[in-house]
Amino acid sequence: MSKELNFDCLLNIFQYTNRFEDLVVYSKVCSKWRIAAFYRLSQIKYLSLEPIERPNEDCLISKYFPPPQYMVYSNPANDNPTHLFHDGLLNYPSRRYLKELRNLRIVDIGAKNSFSGNLSEFLMKNREIKGLIGTPDYNTGKFLDKIEIIACYTLNWVNKPMNLKQLHIEIGISSDFSIFQDLLRLHSNESFYNCLRPLTNLKILEIGTSIQCGYAIIDSCPNLESAYIFFRAKMINALNKTNLNLRNLVIQNTGLGQEWNSLRAILSRFPNLRNLAIRGNDTLNDHHVRKLLDMLPHVKLLDFRGSRKVTKKSASYLVDFNKRNKRSIKFYYSSKKAESLTWPKIIKSHEKICYGFDFMENCFFRTFQSLPLILEPKISSHHR
Incomplete structure (x- = not known):
């Protein structure tokens, strides 16, 4: 009976087969199944x-x-x-x-x-x-x-x-x-x-560090657009160069987090930041959020989830700030009510291959430990 299945029906069924050995077995049933199984493999x-x-x-x-x-x-x-x-x-x-x-x-x-x-x-x-x-x-x-x-x-x-x-x-x-x-x-x-030459083509950098000069590699990446830094240190040495290309930055902290004076010196080197996340930093408070708004004139998204001293006061201030300055800055902080109403879909999955070379879509809202192994670039139609 199974051999009498319509060929198109076979193809549709095999599209849901994701085990190599199963397709090998199917290919041995008859010539029609073999063709369908080989098409699936292709x-x-x-x-x-x-x-x-x-x-x-x-x-x-x-x-x-x-x-x-x-x-x-x-x-x-x-x-x-x-x-x-x-x-x-x-x-x-x-x-x-x-x-x-x-x-x-x-x-x-x-x-x-x-x-x-x-x-x-x-x-x-x-x-x-x-x-x-x-x-x-x-x-x-x-x-x-x-x-x-x-x-x-x-x-x-x-x-x-x-x-x-x-x-x-x-x-x-x-x-x-x-x-x-x-x-x-x-x-x-x-x-x-140990970078003897600049990484001039690098667009995305993700680094975990437990020592003070964790940002130093950015000085060797003049065209860097997105960075994810996982820190285990409080004091971080400042950068020597200004990076005008960096648009997206995530700083995930363990322990108390990077202190404000150190953080301010670093962020001053990225004047064109659009999206900034500072997670798990218990040294920052609502006062520092206001200072960041003055420092970063182009920012569109601030994410302080896990930074427990950043509270609803900052969210309320952002509402007024946006009205006064005709801005539309998105703001995320640790609050059960805010989580249910305004948080983006939190990426808890452990998908290790993501489609599209897009930091904001595939990396920004993840933890450092769950970042994708591979960002598969989209292939133009003539390569498919």
């Missing part, structure tokens, strides 16, 4: 070799990975999902079906490197792959020349990919990131200052 952009899991929505993913790594749907309700999962090692004969993944863009090789030593061969045969999640072995380096996006634990290859556009790395304190002159987005959970 639509896949993201392949994960990790088990299909979702962390608890209320938990934070550990800053260290692997293990585990999570790659879940950017939109689980999508009628045409482009993610595929495979549990376990890609053993022969299942590996031969990988050639049907003609539009594959990103591969999560898994914490255990499920290619079992054959990743180099796979990359050599699939030159359209642009992104890797996980830490390849040393022998893979020579096949990374086409890779533009990497999310890994540390840089440990002899042959590094020189065409990187995005790098999400957990440990990189001794690396010279300026060798990647094409970088557009850089994420590191450790402080790094």
Whole structure:
């Protein structure tokens, strides 16, 4: 009976199949099922070799990975999902079906490197792959020349990919990131200052730091537009340069937070800020919010969620300020009533691949620990 299903019906059913091994099984039923299964494989952009899991929505993913790594749907309700999962090692004969993944863009090789030593061969045969999640072995380096996006634990290859556009790395304190002159987005959970040349193309920077000179890397990024700083320090050294391009800034604090005089010196270097979040800072109060409004003439959004001394008084002041100055500044602070009425949709998900190279849409309202591994650029129609 199943063989008599209309071909279009088969295609629709297979669109909801997100396990590689299931499609392999379906392809063996008959020639019609084989064609439908192979068509489904040809639509896949993201392949994960990790088990299909979702962390608890209320938990934070550990800053260290692997293990585990999570790659879940950017939109689980999508009628045409482009993610595929495979549990376990890609053993022969299942590996031969990988050639049907003609539009594959990103591969999560898994914490255990499920290619079992054959990743180099796979990359050599699939030159359209642009992104890797996980830490390849040393022998893979020579096949990374086409890779533009990497999310890994540390840089440990002899042959590094020189065409990187995005790098999400957990440990990189001794690396010279300026060798990647094409970088557009850089994420590191450790402080790094070994930049021998400016990162002139960098647009998005996300850095976690526990030492005083955490902002120093921004001086090496003259065209930076968005920054996410996760601080574990109270006093931060000021910048040496003014950045006129920075539009979006998130400062997530632990402990008491960065002190006002230090923060003021830093923010004075970003006169064109549009969107500013200072979260978890208990050294700031309502008085400082007024000072920030005087400092930042172009600001459109202020987010003080988690900064407990910023209260309803600031929200009320903003209403009057907007009326007097014909502005429309959005303001978020910690209040159950404000949360229910005015907060944006809080991103608690742990989607590690987000569609679109857009900091405000995919990064600004997240915690540092849940930032995406990859921002998948939109592809023009003639590349699809």
